[in-house]
Amino acid sequence: MSEGRIYSGDEVPGDREIACDVCVIGSGAGGSVLADQLVSRGLSVVMLEEGGYHTRSEFDLTESNAFPNLYQELGNRTTDDLSISILQGRSVGGGTTVNWCSSFRTPKRILDHWRDVHGVEGLSEEALRPHWEAIERRLHIAEWPEDRINRNNRVLWDGCGKLGYSRGLIRRNVNNCANLGYCGMGCPIDAKQSMLVTIIPDAVEKGLTVYANASARRLQLQGRRVASVEVEILDPKTNTSSGKRLTIRPKATAVSCGALNSPALLLRSGLNGRGRVGKRTFLHPVVIMAAEFDEPVEAFFGAPQSVHSHHFVERGPGKIGFFIEVPPIHPMLAATTFTGFGLPFEQMVTRLPYLQACIAITVDGLLPGEEGGTVGLRGGEDRRLKIDYPLGEPHWEAFREACKEMAKIQFAAGARQVASLHFEPVVMRSEAEIGKLDRAPWEKLRVRVVTAHQMGGCAMGRDPERSVVDSRLRYHDLDNLFVVDGSVFPTSLGVNPQETIYGISRWGAQHVAAAV
Amino acid sequence: MASRSQPDSRRTFLKKGLLGGFVLSIGGAGFLLARSTRQVALPGQPLAVLDPTEYSVLQAIAGRMIPQRAGFPTVEQVGVALNADGILLRADPYARKEVKQLLKLFENALAGFVFGGRLRPFTQLAPEDQDAVLREWQNSRLEIRRTGFQALRTLAMAAYFGSTLAWAASGYPGPPEGFHQPDAPVWRGGGAKRPEGNGVYHPELSRE
Numbered sequence: 001m002s003e004g005r006i007y008s009g010d011e012v013p014g015d016r017e018i019a020c021d022v023c024v025i026g027s028g029a030g031g032s033v034l035a036d037q038l039v040s041r042g043l044s045v046v047m048l049e050e051g052g053y054h055t056r057s058e059f060d061l062t063e064s065n066a067f068p069n070l071y072q073e074l075g076n077r078t079t080d081d082l083s084i085s086i087l088q089g090r091s092v093g094g095g096t097t098v099n100w101c102s103s104f105r106t107p108k109r110i111l112d113h114w115r116d117v118h119g120v121e122g123l124s125e126e127a128l129r130p131h132w133e134a135i136e137r138r139l140h141i142a143e144w145p146e147d148r149i150n151r152n153n154r155v156l157w158d159g160c161g162k163l164g165y166s167r168g169l170i171r172r173n174v175n176n177c178a179n180l181g182y183c184g185m186g187c188p189i190d191a192k193q194s195m196l197v198t199i200i201p202d203a204v205e206k207g208l209t210v211y212a213n214a215s216a217r218r219l220q221l222q223g224r225r226v227a228s229v230e231v232e233i234l235d236p237k238t239n240t241s242s243g244k245r246l247t248i249r250p251k252a253t254a255v256s257c258g259a260l261n262s263p264a265l266l267l268r269s270g271l272n273g274r275g276r277v278g279k280r281t282f283l284h285p286v287v288i289m290a291a292e293f294d295e296p297v298e299a300f301f302g303a304p305q306s307v308h309s310h311h312f313v314e315r316g317p318g319k320i321g322f323f324i325e326v327p328p329i330h331p332m333l334a335a336t337t338f339t340g341f342g343l344p345f346e347q348m349v350t351r352l353p354y355l356q357a358c359i360a361i362t363v364d365g366l367l368p369g370e371e372g373g374t375v376g377l378r379g380g381e382d383r384r385l386k387i388d389y390p391l392g393e394p395h396w397e398a399f400r401e402a403c404k405e406m407a408k409i410q411f412a413a414g415a416r417q418v419a420s421l422h423f424e425p426v427v428m429r430s431e432a433e434i435g436k437l438d439r440a441p442w443e444k445l446r447v448r449v450v451t452a453h454q455m456g457g458c459a460m461g462r463d464p465e466r467s468v469v470d471s472r473l474r475y476h477d478l479d480n481l482f483v484v485d486g487s488v489f490p491t492s493l494g495v496n497p498q499e500t501i502y503g504i505s506r507w508g509a510q511h512v513a514a515a516v
Numbered sequence: 517m518a519s520r521s522q523p524d525s526r527r528t529f530l531k532k533g534l535l536g537g538f539v540l541s542i543g544g545a546g547f548l549l550a551r552s553t554r555q556v557a558l559p560g561q562p563l564a565v566l567d568p569t570e571y572s573v574l575q576a577i578a579g580r581m582i583p584q585r586a587g588f589p590t591v592e593q594v595g596v597a598l599n600a601d602g603i604l605l606r607a608d609p610y611a612r613k614e615v616k617q618l619l620k621l622f623e624n625a626l627a628g629f630v631f632g633g634r635l636r637p638f639t640q641l642a643p644e645d646q647d648a649v650l651r652e653w654q655n656s657r658l659e660i661r662r663t664g665f666q667a668l669r670t671l672a673m674a675a676y677f678g679s680t681l682a683w684a685a686s687g688y689p690g691p692p693e694g695f696h697q698p699d700a701p702v703w704r705g706g707g708a709k710r711p712e713g714n715g716v717y718h719p720e721l722s723r724e
Contacts, residue, residue: 002707003705003706003707004705004706005704005705005706006703006704006705007704053702053704055700055703056696056697056700057697057698057699057700057701057702059696060691060696060698061691061692061695061696062680062691063677063678064678064679064680067674067678068603068606073607073608073611074603074606074607075674076607076611076670076674081659081663082663082666082667085670178695180691180692180695182691188695188696188697189695201703201705201710204705205705205710238606239606300688301692330688331677331682331683331686331688332673332674332677332678334677334686335673335674335676335677336669336670336673336674336677341580341581341582341650341654341669342580342581342583342647342650343583343585345581345582346582346583346585346588346685349685349686350587350685350686350687351687352686352687352688353686353687353688378610382608382610383608383610384608384610384611423654423655423662423665424654424655444659445662445663445666446655
């Protein structure tokens with residue numbers, strides 16, 4: 001097979017029809033691995049990506065360029081009420097171009113839960129292991145050495161050590177990493193082993209055709225089959241319609257747009273999965289604590305995430321667990337994520353090099369009756385997704401306890417002062433003051449809640465009345481439509497999701513190939 | 517600029533439920549009062565999204581969010597409202613429209629009267645009263661106003677701290693030099709040789 005190519009929107013001469021074996025919609029962790037597996041089997045594959053083809057030549061390490069080019073809605077995606085900010089990637093490589101490189105295999109208890117509660121079949125550790133091993137080799141996934149962790153992560157490491165909390169070093173998908181700290185803005189030296197520089201080019205060498213700036217608007221159905229994919233080509237400069245259209249005519253189609261966007265494409269196509277599409281959307285909702293130290297932390301430099309604590313990931317029946325990591329702190333993301341305004345806010349900003357932050361990532365979707373959020377459409381010309389995520393008492397309890405634990409860790413590591421991200425920040429000067437958090441308002445839009453992990457919305461399961469795809473990732477009521485990305489998770493994970501998506505995609509490729 | 521006589525009936529984030537509808541209708545119907553906005557000098561280049569009133573209101577909000585302080589460039593020097601105009605230009609058209617409505621509502625004296633008993637538009641208030649208005653929105657019992665505050669805060673902060681001019685104020689030294697290569701080759705396949713570094717697989721480097 002001759003070598004494929006990556007086209008940007010401005011290289012598409014005009015309306016075209018393209019026949020192929022498989023159309024993969026989305027170029028993130030799910031779509032890329034799937035496409036590579038399919039071209040390796042000799043199939044002709046067209047991969048579509050709504051975002052642009054941005055490479056290290058453009059990764060100038062500024063937030064003002066990174067967010068518009070590499071994130072959904074310029075980094076401003078949120079739930080409808082703005083109560084949860086959503087960081088989600090959007091470019092060739094999807095989230096893998098901008099994630100912070102944390103790589104975990106899926107916890108066994110999650111796979112067991114999917115099997116026992118959601119009727120998922122065949123997705124065991126044993127089934128996934130060879131796929132994880134292959135991906136780990138290709139992406140150079142390895143534990144980050146303790147002597148290279150930055151001070152921001154060191155606080156979490158030391159604090160957990162002092163308190164006797166379990167802690168671990170994170171495995172990262174990097175090769176010759178220079179420890180810069182700009183993973184979230186696109187790696188300028190291609191050290192991050194994102195899909196952009198590994199599996200997508202591998203697949204292109206084997207014949208994959210990629211269209212960037214190509215927005216799949218609708219799947220056209222014929223009986224129980226997807227007959228074509230209608231694609232709008234966007235102008236790479238303005239991100240608006242160029243007026244050009246592609247029509248892809250595949251034998252099988254894989255929707256790999258990621259959570260939130262995959263359910264939206266199905267809904268636009270009139271596929272609501274008996275009312276289940278968009279339901280059970282999980283976000284790993286995150287709360288944050290900011291600590292100030294006497295010595296510089298410089299949380300803007302160094303591998304952003306290298307330490308984790310899963311000490312509180314299982315908290316007993318009726319409670320939502322959480323795990324703790326740290327985020328990088330760059331000026332724009334910090335200023336928009338932190339709270340307050342005026343002189344007190346500026347005072348905190350002047351201390352930026354001395355700030356450390358911990359994030360608690362709550363593990364949603366595991367409690368009985370916990371349904372998570374919903375993705376819907378607004379209708380008419382308004383293309384924005386309608387994202388709702390109600391936060392209930394178990395979430396607020398977990399947020400409160402997580403913030404208290406993070407403050408303990410930060411004080412144990414020597415913080416001079418710790419502040420919550422309440423709209424009116426709760427400021428504590430010693431561990432004795434942590435009780436202040438019990439009296440703080442734990443309500444939406446009174447404290448910042450964010451997410452960088454989007455999951456669910458096209459849940460996998462046995463029962464078509466309760467799930468969207470079956471255990472072969474096939475849409476229940478159609479013969480040649482698959483969903484291959486994080487949206488098939490029936491719950492959240494309790495770990496950063498990229499490696500789970502790689503594994504499920506590589507495992508699921510056999511089923512997609514069998515439908516051709 | 518022509519004003520709508522009818523508030524937009526489409527469901528927006530400002531128009532949730534009965535109360536939201538009421539809030540928005542104040543924003544639409546009170547346009548006459550917005551004439552008294554204290555206009556600030558417009559930038560040398562044309563605005564793409566914001567009208568002069570919206571521009572002035574946003575600049576005033578940003579001026580209280582990030583007030584003058586030693587070591588901090590002013591919002592005028594950074595060009596916060598102009599930067600925000602650029603951000604909005606690339607945003608979804610509906611999001612753009614909602615921000616414009618929100619800015620008008622925020623400025624509107626009738627809304628200010630209903631919410632806080634003030635008769636003057638936001639831009640005409642003394643700085644301490646402006647801070648009080650911002651705090652009222654931030655801590656309002658009405659969720660819809662806290663949503664509005666969050667939208668305006670995010671826009672102002674992104675427009676200020678997205679600028680390299682703001683780096684020094686925070687003690688951020690900027691990114692390390694010598695790593696970004698603007699002239700790095702862009703590989704698209706099509707038979708061209710894949711450049712070194714572009715994830716080329718070196719089996720000898722992988723762990724076994």
